[in-house]
Amino acid sequence: MKEDLKSLDRLKEAFQSAESAMPALETCPAAEDLWDAQKGLLSRTQCHAVIDHTSRCGACANAWRLAMGMDPSESESFSGGTGAEVIRFRWMTPAVALAIAAVLVTAFAIQFQRQRSPIPPEVTYRDSLADQDIQSAIPNLSTLPRNAFTLEWKHNFSQSATFDVQVKTETLEPVASAFRLPEGRFTVPEENLANLPSGTRLFWQVVVRIDGEQLKWSPTFVNVLE
């Protein structure tokens, strides 16, 4: 039993020291996304995509741990530009303050999540609320080869826009994801498709970011694996 625990500790330590096999930084999630995912502020699908990325990217796994170590719950809020003073309650014991802070942070998280992802991808599937400005450049349901499963999309956004793309199976198992792509094109790595049988329908969706902040969701597109 003791040996088992030691072995687990060794595994954790080794994983946390892995920096190699770092993908190109262009494919890493933005720092804000890592923070939001770690703090539970992203939709479930987006959060899963970020976690999956950290399984193969030592640098982002490290960044995730840094977010784990950052706890803003003890800080006061700051009201910029109003000149408002921060009121300190003398009767407030640390336990009471912590409890209030936890409630406030939870409320903020819920509110933020509502604002940030008003249309989670699970809901937007073929939803008319999705942004019609992003359209697939490949015919819907067309078959694509394993060695060139390239997804392309058309858009009317400025050159400063970047794209996140998520590819899933029919049962919503993630197959591939990429972040901050500068162009409307993404090729699913062949190894990610290795375990999928021919004829598998793959669902994909694009998120557009403008100035790193704004989010727009595409409709969900479907293509078939040869």
Add this chain to the structure above:
Amino acid sequence: MVMNPGKVSSQDSTESGDQDYQQLRNQLERAVRQICPHWLRDKAEDLVQVALIRVFEIRRKSEGDRNFSSSYLWRVAYSALIDEIRRLRRRKETDVPDEELEREALVQDPDPEAFVAGTQIGEGIQQCLQKLVVSRRMAMTLYLQGYSVPSAAEVLGFSAKKTENLVYRGLQQLRECLSKKGFKP
């Protein structure tokens, strides 16, 4: 390079503006200091400054109407830190290592042989994780990051039972895979 905070504070020249600035600065400073790695300590002041500039930029865009929660400020501080780490790593890939990166190597690398061995196992773990099914891989990743099973379940939005099962099977598979690679986990 440490920028002069006065340059930023001069945008808010009133007394209340200065007070706001100081409060804002204190919060960002606290956030940066909490997680700034040892090897970047010398840059903590710069990072606070970068975060301040970002916050002022956001405020300028919103014409001064924007209120910042502390969570938001910490997020800004965090992103300034991560962006700086990424910038240094990008430089590491292309340039000759500089003083900061050498310091990082020293901090991470007290025993070079142990460090290399640990890194190799780490790489092995990353490769083995990619062979797991996605849900198992995600649960294992969080577990290896130091999450307990219930915490990992909460982050993933799975039940505790399901997560426990994913971690249990994931560990088995990971150990088998590492053994095949010649590592004794």
